[in-house]
Amino acid sequence: MTKPTRVGVRRRTLIAALSATLLLAATPVYAQEVSGDLVLLNWATGNEAEMIHALEEAFVKAYPKVNFKEINLTTSGDQRGAIRAALQSGETADLFVNTWPAFRKELADAGLLRDLGPLWESAKIGDSLSDSWRDLGSTDGVVYGVTYTYGDRSAMFYRHSTMEKAGITTQPTTWEEFVANFKKLNDAGITPIAIGAKVWSHGEWFESMYEHLNGVKMSSDLAAHKIPWTDASVKNTLKKFAEMLNANCCGTPASMLAMDWNDAADAVWKSGTHGYQMIGMWNNDYARSVHKLTEGTDYSIQQFPAMGAGHDNVSSVDSKEFSGFTNGSNQAAADAFLAWITTADAANVIASHGLASPSNKVDASLYGPVMKKAAEAVAASEVQFVLGDLLPGDLVDEFRVQLQKFIQDPSDANIDAVTAAIEAKAKTFD
């Protein structure tokens, strides 16, 4: 064996150093050693908070040098107020849970959100999440959010026993069948639909009807105010809604306006006074954990019925995403988490908590029958983000209040007045 010369040693050291540098440069940031405090601004509660804690634990197992910290916002109602207040008072965090596309834009415009496009490429997030999820997490073409869960907002929940009581053995798939069932339910002393119109959940019905009658493109255009609220498409949708109200779908206007979203859920799950509700997939966990019902056995879901206008392959969805704040101090750890959240480990934690993961790495056998049905329906549809969360705060407020006025008086004349009022407010945002 020949003794290496000084020049040879230097050359080898140089090559080794260069190789290490190249290797380090080629390795995505998420796979590098990350450490330190990783701060999450969190407002989730209940089962969702437990799921986030489970995600944190699983992440720390994979990245033991990271110490997860949470800034918890305790609030009721619309959490955006508390989040804004926290940010304006100087709170800093690396990660943030968001569910409102309109709020994402507000944060992005204020320069508070990081562009996750480079991370999406380097960490190959696209291998786990399809382009539609990338689009859903983008604002003005820039990716700001990595979706970790979603909900099927076109899912109508019902209890088997309630339907049996009304003699309904098969669930309606068309609008006509759906409306025809109202009589059966009413005759059995059951109000067909629980619409909690006290604050927001009456909007869900308008939104699903609008998408089914006019399609995803027009729904997006309406949300972006490329279509006026006085458009015939809006008025025709409200007329369809009026058809449902006039068929005695939901009790008196006052009873709807007195009902909050949780009352609507209880009216279906607990008292059984109402047949259907359509207020989001949180209901799945609510039925199981609060009302001790067995998924698939005691209750199920039915997708919003086909309206025959050529746009029935559509599902309304909501989603939750993790975003990165620009004011965070540990962006490397934040990137590692954002990449990790789409892996099989993370997706299975989410699925085991009764929530749907958009990752194609998820083990679908972890889903219960209802969640499985919802996931399949969403996967097979064109998806449209729930309209209420696309509209800026002030406009969504007016939209909901005007829909309350519509519920009080679903006449054609009032439809004109209601749509004119929403349009007047929408113009203030142009």
Add this chain to the structure above:
Amino acid sequence: MSQVALPSRGSDEGNASRVKGGGHELTPFRRWIADAPAAYLLLLPVLVLFAFAVVYPLIQTILLSFWDIKGLGKPKFYGLGNFAALAQDANFRQAVSTTLLWTVFTTAISVSLGWIIALLCSLAPRATLVPRVMIFAAFGVSEAVTGYIWLGIFRGNATGAINALLTGVGLGDFAHPWLGDANTAIWCLIIAYSWAQTGLPLIIIYAATQAVPRSVIEAAYVDGGSPLAIMRYIIAPLSMPGVRVALFINLLGSLRAFDTIYVLTGGGPVRSTETIGFFMFRESFTQFKLGYGAAATLVLLAAVLIVSIPAIIQRTASVK
């Protein structure tokens, strides 16, 4: 009973003792100078607290009202634009009229009830101790809790106490979603809030009735006055100072009320129960239009001042 006359801080006797020690006479101005530091030193903690808790936020609110702030966007100077927008805002005008209705009725009901109960209690102070305490206890319950108690009472379905009662006595046809009907929701709120606010007028006015000299009541009794006449012509008029204080306090409380409305109706249905206080909350904290909300706050503050300044002047004048 002999009374001991104590020298007041600014009195000649009080200063005379110091003059004796000092060996020379102080002019009134020098006397004031000598007293002032001690007075201000004693006032200082309160003044500092007042500056932090009241003056600073008030100045900030006034400044905010001149800015157009929407969410986390960059604020723009807006001058009096927010106030002009408020004047044009149909929702704000509705909130003003709702506030007037709400304030007049909650104050009138709570003070009237408190007054009547206080007068009745004054006739039998010992026997009415327990009911007095119970009614006053409602005042100690937080407004939010009050809201939840009444939510159970007014609930629109069969589990609501009123509807269950109506159904129980065979009047099920009168069961109603009380909080979902714009015609009944505001009155439900007024009943709920008045119930909680009756305790304070009761205690204040009851205390006023106890200050009525027994000799006057006894004289009226000897002259053949019935309990009702004594209550009407002697105790009621002499309890008026207490009624005025209670009226003032409850009026201010009603103007600022928020929690009960938030819990029971959330300002609905269709904004029919939205007061200025609730409007301010919605604009400031839900919409995060801080400048606009600040302008609404100042309008509410003006209303509070309009009510309170004459009352404070009147109270101060009566002290003099």
